Amino acid sequence: RSLGNGKHARSQSPLKFFAEAKKSINDVFKDIAEYVTESQNYLSALPENCKCENAKSVEEFGNMIQGIIEVLTRDHMKVVFFGRTSNGKSTTINAMLRNKIMPSGIGHTTHCFIQVEGCESSEGFLLTEDSDQQKSISDIKQLASALSKVKLKENSLIRILWPKQKCKFLREDVVFLDSPGIDVTPDLDDWIDKHCLDADVFVLVANAESTLMQTEKNFFHKVSSRLSKPNIFILQNRWDISVGEDDPEEVEQVKEQHYQRNVEFLADQLKVVDRQEAKNRIFFVSAKETLISRLHEDNKTPTPHGSLQRNYQERAFAFANFEQAFEVCISKSAVRTKFEQHSQRGRNITSSLRSVMDETHKKSQQQGDKLQEVKSEKESELDFLEKQTLVLTTEMKDKIKAMVEEVERKVSYAMNM
Numbered sequence: 321r322s323l324g325n326g327k328h329a330r331s332q333s334p335l336k337f338f339a340e341a342k343k344s345i346n347d348v349f350k351d352i353a354e355y356v357t358e359s360q361n362y363l364s365a366l367p368e369n370c371k372c373e374n375a376k377s378v379e380e381f382g383n384m385i386q387g388i389i390e391v392l393t394r395d396h397m398k399v400v401f402f403g404r405t406s407n408g409k410s411t412t413i414n415a416m417l418r419n420k421i422m423p424s425g426i427g428h429t430t431h432c433f434i435q436v437e438g439c440e441s442s443e444g445f446l447l448t449e450d451s452d453q454q455k456s457i458s459d460i461k462q463l464a465s466a467l468s469k470v471k472l473k474e475n476s477l478i479r480i481l482w483p484k485q486k487c488k489f490l491r492e493d494v495v496f497l498d499s500p501g502i503d504v505t506p507d508l509d510d511w512i513d514k515h516c517l518d519a520d521v522f523v524l525v526a527n528a529e530s531t532l533m534q535t536e537k538n539f540f541h542k543v544s545s546r547l548s549k550p551n552i553f554i555l556q557n558r559w560d561i562s563v564g565e566d567d568p569e570e571v572e573q574v575k576e577q578h579y580q581r582n583v584e585f586l587a588d589q590l591k592v593v594d595r596q597e598a599k600n601r602i603f604f605v606s607a608k609e610t611l612i613s614r615l616h617e618d619n620k621t622p623t624p625h626g627s628l629q630r631n632y633q634e635r636a637f638a639f640a641n642f643e644q645a646f647e648v649c650i651s652k653s654a655v656r657t658k659f660e661q662h663s664q665r666g667r668n669i670t671s672s673l674r675s676v677m678d679e680t681h682k683k684s685q686q687q688g689d690k691l692q693e694v695k696s697e698k699e700s701e702l703d704f705l706e707k708q709t710l711v712l713t714t715e716m717k718d719k720i721k722a723m724v725e726e727v728e729r730k731v732s733y734a735m736n737m
């Protein structure tokens with residue numbers, strides 16, 4: 321199979337890295353599934369006395385591979401947004417999705433988590449934890465009213481399934497999780513266990529008008545104790561407010577102060593990145609302006625006068641730079657966290673299959689030798705079928721050996737692309 325085309329696609333978006341690795345690993349597992357079926361068919365045709373004890377486990381390998389393929393198709397990249405109420409988490413998600421999907425305010429008054437993920441259908445719908453029933457949401461007003469009607473437990477999860485065709489990030493298997501304001505929910509441990517252990521990236525949406533709060537910092541201390549070196553980005557949002565200041569020097573000073581404190585937090589306190597890399601994780605943006613300008617750009621309508629502040633371009637670039645860094649980070653992390661386990665299990669299965677075939681080979685050889693002794697004088701009478709079995713087992717053994725090597729090669733290719 322050709323794995324080469326990926327190189328070209330990857331230069332378009334770093335997110336493709338995940339999709340390509342997913343496809344390659346999926347192909348490898350399909351190959352393994354074929355080999356397992358082939359071995360299974362072969363073993364079932366073999367005389368009982370040539371089979372080794374573990375021959376039955378080959379059937380089990382087939383089920384395991386199917387299980388992995390199923391999980392693999394559901395694997396995605398997950399980004400979780402945190403911050404105080406009204407810092408602009410929902411607006412940031414909407415700006416990235418170039419759609420007004422997240423309702424402002426609602427997630428926080430109900431204390432629940434809202435996840436946006438892609439679906440194949442052309443209409444969006446809503447799923448709550450307590451039922452399998454899909455609630456349709458053809459527009460966002462309807463979503464807001466649907467949310468206000470459903471009774472939700474604290475910390476529960478609402479899933480918004482939104483047409484993949486409408487958003488690049490959803491098409492590429494990114495899932496967005498918006499959290500209730502960190503200032504209104506006390507039980508952070510519960511949150512982390514329930515919603516954050518499979519996250520690839522965390523985005524802290526901070527308010528550039530104030531410094532990071534202790535609750536915001538505590539959350540990441542807790543996350544760091546559960547996940548080794550979580551990937552964290554800090555968005556200093558509402559930076560458009562700064563243009564109201566008369567003194568540009570003062571604005572620069574405020575910016576520098578935020579930089580210093582955020583770098584200190586990421587590098588010295590959390591120790592998740594070094595100081596140099598920490599600087600690349602902090603962005604001064606305005607989610608509101610970015611959302612407004614993107615919506616108008618997509619609709620080909622002019623942005624209303626006064627909705628974008630002075631030097632808007634600078635903040636728009638910062639937002640785009642954030643997305644670029646985010647894409648590289650999330651796809652790399654997801655390939656590692658999601659696929660490493662699968663490929664390890666794939667390796668284990670292929671090497672177990674190999675040892676079953678090796679043993680089967682040994683056993684048929686012993687059988688052959690026994691026959692040889694019995695019929696030593698009449699070599700020519702050696703049962704044709706028995707001879708054939710020996711030849712075939714050797715062939716099969718070599719094939720499995722080659723397959724194991726091929727799997728190793730393909731897996732390491734997919735993991736290191």
Ligand code: GDP
Nearest residue numbers: 405406407408409410411424425558606607608
């Ligand atoms: P959340 O509670 O963190 O999800 O915050 P929302 O996204 O709901 O935003 C709360 C309010 O802040 C809304 O009225 C937004 O329009 C506004 N807002 C969000 N981002 C910005 C921004 O960058 N600049 C300004 N001026 N307002 C913003």
